[in-house]
Amino acid sequence: MNILYNFGIYTYKQLVNIASFRNLKARKMKQGHKEIFHYLAQNADPEGGYIWIHASSLGEFEQGRPIIEAIKAHYPEQKIAITFFSPSGYEVRKNYSKADLICYLPFDLPNNVNRFLNILKPKQAIFIKYEFWGNYLNALAKRNIPTYIISAIFRPSQIFFRPYGGYFRKILQNFEHLYVQDENSKKLLKDIGITKVSVTGDTRFDRVLEIRSQAxxxxxxxxxxxxxxxxxxxxxxxxxxxxxxxxxxxxxxxxxxxxxxxxxxxxxxxxxxxxxxxxxxxxxxxxxxxxxxxxxxxxxxxxxxxxxxxxxxxxxxxxxxxxxxxxxxxxxxxxxxxxxxxxxxxxxxxxxxxxxxxxxxxxxxxxxxxxxxxxxxxxxxxxxxxxxxxxxxxxxxxxxxxxxxxxxxx
The missing domain is CATH 3.40.50.2000 (Glycogen Phosphorylase B;)
Incomplete structure (x- = not known):
C-alpha cells in the first residue's frame, strides 16, 4: 500500500507541474516548493527544537492561530515552524510575525520527509483539522516526536472507515492524541481502535471571537x-x-x-x-x-x-x-x-x-x-x-x- 501511496503523491506533484503552465495557484505552489529547502538551509536553527504546526490552508491556519499565539505568549523563546499545503494559506500568512519559519510542506515523499525533519528537528508536531500525511506521520512516530491533531472532525465516508482503508487507519495510530470536534468523531475512531481521543470542540470559534474584538x-x-x-x-x-x-x-x-x-x-x-x-x-x-x-x-x-x-x-x-x-x-x-x-x-x-x-x-x-x-x-x-x-x-x-x-x- 505504501508504494501506491507514494505513487499517488508523486503523480499529484507532476500534475501540479503540468497545471502550473496555465493555473496561477499551481504556479505559485511549484515555485514555492522549489524554494523550500534553500529557505530552510538559510533560516532554520541548526539546533532544531521547533514546535512544528501544519495547516492545509488559510482556514486551518486560523483554527490553529489561538494555539500558536498562546504558545508564543507564554514561551517567547520557543521556536515555531509553520507549513502550508495551499498557496492560499502561504501567500497570505508568509510574513506572520509569531512564527520563526514559514514555508510550504514538501510533498509527502520519503526523501522529502527525512530531509525536512532532519533540518527542522521538531520537538513536537501539531496538525490542524484534516491533514493526514502518511510518510510524515510514520517518520515522526519512528523518531518519537509527539504528534497531535487539533480541531479534527471525522465522517463515516472517510477512507479510515472503509474496508480498504487499513493503511490510513494505521497512520492514525501515530498520533499521540487526537483532539476532535464532536462525540461522533470520537465514536468513529473508537470503532477502529483509536482511543487516545478527546472531544474539545473547534478552535475556530475562539479565533473568530478574537477577530471580532480586533475588527x-x-x-x-x-x-x-x-x-x-x-x-x-x-x-x-x-x-x-x-x-x-x-x-x-x-x-x-x-x-x-x-x-x-x-x-x-x-x-x-x-x-x-x-x-x-x-x-x-x-x-x-x-x-x-x-x-x-x-x-x-x-x-x-x-x-x-x-x-x-x-x-x-x-x-x-x-x-x-x-x-x-x-x-x-x-x-x-x-x-x-x-x-x-x-x-x-x-x-x-x-x-x-x-x-x-x-x-x-x-x-x-x-x-x-x-x-x-x-x-x-x-x-x-x-x-x-x-x-x-x-x-x-x-x-x-x-x-x-x-x-x-x-x-x-x-
Whole structure:
C-alpha cells in the first residue's frame, strides 16, 4: 500500500507541474516548493527544537492561530515552524510575525520527509483539522516526536472507515492524541481502535471571537451601509454571484458589498458585467463617490472579517463548489448567514441551520424566499442574527481545553 501511496503523491506533484503552465495557484505552489529547502538551509536553527504546526490552508491556519499565539505568549523563546499545503494559506500568512519559519510542506515523499525533519528537528508536531500525511506521520512516530491533531472532525465516508482503508487507519495510530470536534468523531475512531481521543470542540470559534474584538474600523464601509439594509457577500464564486446579484438588481431598497474569493481582473469584470446598479471598487472609493454607489466590490485582501460587522445579513460563498468558506467569521457578528448546498462536511453550518441562524440554498428561488423574509420581517431578522451570535459563543473554549492538556502551565 505504501508504494501506491507514494505513487499517488508523486503523480499529484507532476500534475501540479503540468497545471502550473496555465493555473496561477499551481504556479505559485511549484515555485514555492522549489524554494523550500534553500529557505530552510538559510533560516532554520541548526539546533532544531521547533514546535512544528501544519495547516492545509488559510482556514486551518486560523483554527490553529489561538494555539500558536498562546504558545508564543507564554514561551517567547520557543521556536515555531509553520507549513502550508495551499498557496492560499502561504501567500497570505508568509510574513506572520509569531512564527520563526514559514514555508510550504514538501510533498509527502520519503526523501522529502527525512530531509525536512532532519533540518527542522521538531520537538513536537501539531496538525490542524484534516491533514493526514502518511510518510510524515510514520517518520515522526519512528523518531518519537509527539504528534497531535487539533480541531479534527471525522465522517463515516472517510477512507479510515472503509474496508480498504487499513493503511490510513494505521497512520492514525501515530498520533499521540487526537483532539476532535464532536462525540461522533470520537465514536468513529473508537470503532477502529483509536482511543487516545478527546472531544474539545473547534478552535475556530475562539479565533473568530478574537477577530471580532480586533475588527478594523472602516469609515467608508460604515458610511456606505448605515442608511440601508446591506448584504455582505464574502468569499464568493461566480455561481454564488449569479444568484445574489440577480436578487440585488431587483431590490433597490438594499445595498450590497461583495468580497469575492478571487480578485483578479477577469473575475472583477465578470461581477461588473452582471450588476446593473451603481457600483464602485473599494480601492477607488472616497467619501464623495461612495454616496452614489449601491454596491461595493472589495478588490483587496484582509478586510472581510471586519466588513461583516456592517451588514444585516451575510452570504458565504463556496457552497456551489468544493465547499463553503468561513461561516463563523460572519455569524460572530450576530447576523444570519446564507450559503450554498455543499455544506455537509461543515458541522458548524449544519448546526447553525438547526439553530435558526443559518440558511442553505440550492437555487435562486431558495435565495429569494430567505432574503424576502429577512428583508421584510425585522423580528425574524433579529432573532436569526441573535441565534447566530449565540451559537458562536456557546461553542467557544476549545483552545483553552487543548492548551490545558498540551501545556498545563499555560
Amino acid at each position: 478594523k474600523e472602516l469609515p467608508l464601509i460604515e458610511q456606505f451601509s448605515k442608511e440601508k439594509f446591506t448584504l455582505i457577500a464574502g468569499s464568493s464564486w461566480p455561481k454564488d454571484e449569479e444568484i445574489f446579484i440577480d436578487y440585488f438588481n431587483r431590490h433597490p431598497e438594499m445595498k450590497l458589498i461583495i468580497a469575492p474569493h478571487e480578485i483578479h481582473e477577469e473575475h472583477i469584470q465578470f461581477i461588473l458585467s452582471r450588476l446593473n446598479r451603481t457600483t464602485i471598487r473599494y480601492t477607488q472609493a472616497d467619501e464623495k463617490n461612495i454616496q452614489k454607489a449601491d454596491c461595493i466590490i472589495i478588490d483587496c485582501f484582509g478586510l472581510l472579517s471586519s466588513i461583516y460587522r456592517y451588514g444585516q445579513v451575510a452570504y458565504v460563498g463556496g457552497g456551489f463548489g468544493a465547499g463553503i468558506h468561513n461561516v463563523p467569521e460572519a455569524a460572530v457578528y450576530s447576523i444570519p448567514v446564507i450559503f450554498g448546498p455543499n455544506h455537509k462536511k461543515f458541522k458548524e453550518a449544519k448546526e447553525l441551520i438547526i439553530a435558526g441562524g443559518g440558511f442553505s440554498i440550492s437555487k435562486s428561488e431558495d435565495f429569494k424566499l430567505v432574503m424576502d423574509r429577512l428583508l421584510k420581517n425585522k423580528e425574524f431578522l433579529s432573532k436569526a442574527g441573535i441565534t447566530a451570535g449565540q451559537y458562536i459563543q456557546n461553542n467557544s473554549g476549545a483552545s483553552k481545553k487543548i492548551l490545558k492538556e498540551l501545556y498545563p502551565e499555560i
